[in-house]
Amino acid sequence: MIVNWFRYxxxxxxxxxxxxxxxxxxxxxxxxxxxxxWIGLVAAPTDATQGDAxxxxxxxxxxxxxxxxxxxxxxxxxxxxxxxNARLSAMMAQALAPTGALMAALALWSxxxxxxxxWGTYWAWDARMTSTLILLFLYLGxxxxxxAIDEPRRADRACAVLALVGVVNVPIIYFSVRWWxxxxxxxxxxxxxxxxxxxxxxxxxxxxxxxAWCYCIAASLTRVRAIIVERERGSGWVASLIGIGTxx
Amino acid sequence: MTSASRLxxxxxxxxGVEPPSVGGAVVFALRRDLRxxxxxxxxxGVELLFYVIVVSLFPLAAxxxxxxxxxxxxGVLWTSALLASLLALPRLFAADFADGTLEQMALARxxxxxxxxxxxxxxxxxTGLPVAVLAPLLGAQYALDGVALALxxxxxxxxxxxxxxxxxxxxxxxxxxxxGGSLLALLVLPLYAPVLIFGAGAVDAARxxxxxxxxxxxxxxxxxxxxxxxxxxxxxxxxxxxx
Numbered sequence: 001m002i003v004n005w006f007r008y009x010x011x012x013x014x015x016x017x018x019x020x021x022x023x024x025x026x027x028x029x030x031x032x033x034x035x036x037x038w039i040g041l042v043a044a045p046t047d048a049t050q051g052d053a054x055x056x057x058x059x060x061x062x063x064x065x066x067x068x069x070x071x072x073x074x075x076x077x078x079x080x081x082x083x084x085n086a087r088l089s090a091m092m093a094q095a096l097a098p099t100g101a102l103m104a105a106l107a108l109w110s111x112x113x114x115x116x117x118x119w120g121t122y123w124a125w126d127a128r129m130t131s132t133l134i135l136l137f138l139y140l141g142x143x144x145x146x147x148a149i150d151e152p153r154r155a156d157r158a159c160a161v162l163a164l165v166g167v168v169n170v171p172i173i174y175f176s177v178r179w180w181x182x183x184x185x186x187x188x189x190x191x192x193x194x195x196x197x198x199x200x201x202x203x204x205x206x207x208x209x210x211x212a213w214c215y216c217i218a219a220s221l222t223r224v225r226a227i228i229v230e231r232e233r234g235s236g237w238v239a240s241l242i243g244i245g246t247x248x
Numbered sequence: 249m250t251s252a253s254r255l256x257x258x259x260x261x262x263x264g265v266e267p268p269s270v271g272g273a274v275v276f277a278l279r280r281d282l283r284x285x286x287x288x289x290x291x292x293g294v295e296l297l298f299y300v301i302v303v304s305l306f307p308l309a310a311x312x313x314x315x316x317x318x319x320x321x322x323g324v325l326w327t328s329a330l331l332a333s334l335l336a337l338p339r340l341f342a343a344d345f346a347d348g349t350l351e352q353m354a355l356a357r358x359x360x361x362x363x364x365x366x367x368x369x370x371x372x373x374x375t376g377l378p379v380a381v382l383a384p385l386l387g388a389q390y391a392l393d394g395v396a397l398a399l400x401x402x403x404x405x406x407x408x409x410x411x412x413x414x415x416x417x418x419x420x421x422x423x424x425x426x427x428g429g430s431l432l433a434l435l436v437l438p439l440y441a442p443v444l445i446f447g448a449g450a451v452d453a454a455r456x457x458x459x460x461x462x463x464x465x466x467x468x469x470x471x472x473x474x475x476x477x478x479x480x481x482x483x484x485x486x487x488x489x490x491x
Contacts, residue, residue, distance in 0.1 A: 137438040144435075148425035158488050162417075165439070176442035177442075
């Protein structure tokens, strides 16, 4: 079977597909989250050293992973948008930015509330926390640049360049921060030194990660639909979609 | 021939002017920007003064104790260098964008990345280099010893060109946008983080009696990467702004 993928590069044909996919992934996210939360909050036993506080891991780790993955996805669509001058790819990059920023913010927030009972502080200049904070700033920079440019096509390309510069810098920032941290205070506080994880906890973590993936896909597809309608509001198909008669 | 007429001749390809080579384009933009900068020496002085004042404020905020100051010193001197570089960034493209020079450079037969390289080099010579020269003097006020001061100057000499290069991407992307200055800070400062870490880290290592070679090597590696890659990103960003 040959699928003409370029057909879906057109907003007109992508819009209904995005709607179906968003509903599907949204439903999957709800199912995975229900199972994952049940495993995490009910089935998984209390941790020997951290008590019940460790259960934040089921939110914290998936959001931290998604914060990085969504940035890479945003950079990917930005590269496609620049390379192929594809409008829809730029819209995808635009739609991914707020979701990624949300994931980074959730990771930091949940991390702070995990840190309080286990490390005794809301914030430590841990390498991962610091690099996630800088990642959040990079997301906010992309969103702010978008807001500062009136013309959408120009904003597309400027944000694409910024996202690509950012994606080159993300690993550099990560390793520099990690190195800086080890130089200063040693690894007295480390997530990697946590005790070996029980099987049920790992299962809960994986299911919650699947939920986070599905949520991010559903949320960004829903947002891209809104962006399509907003940008193409002058076109006939959008007018007929939202039930406004077009003047001939 | 004036520089303006030489540029427009390069655009039109007339009057027997050869298309500029890459080196020629770099030197042209470098000389032009240096001349413009030296004609507004007061502005350069104010930028340098900004660095001096910011560095002088930290002891007032923290403590005049020598132990505290020598701990804070490398970070303060480096953070202030970041801010001084940021403050000078709008000068890089804004005026040339407003009066059409940048557009002429984009149309000229020399590569735009080469013109941008010359401008970034001029920017570093007029901001980063004076800061690196001045820093040891200010570092002495922070009770840093001779080795630390030498490493401060060395790390700033290697690190500030990276700031000019990365900053130029932000300066080009924010051309003609709303809320230029604060937006520029939001775009550029997170990208400066690794430079700050390795730069201040080099001085810290010297203070702790360790070798600063790893930090300086990493800074130099970053500089080489930036020199090779950034001009093309800046050229792309300038073309987007000119559209």
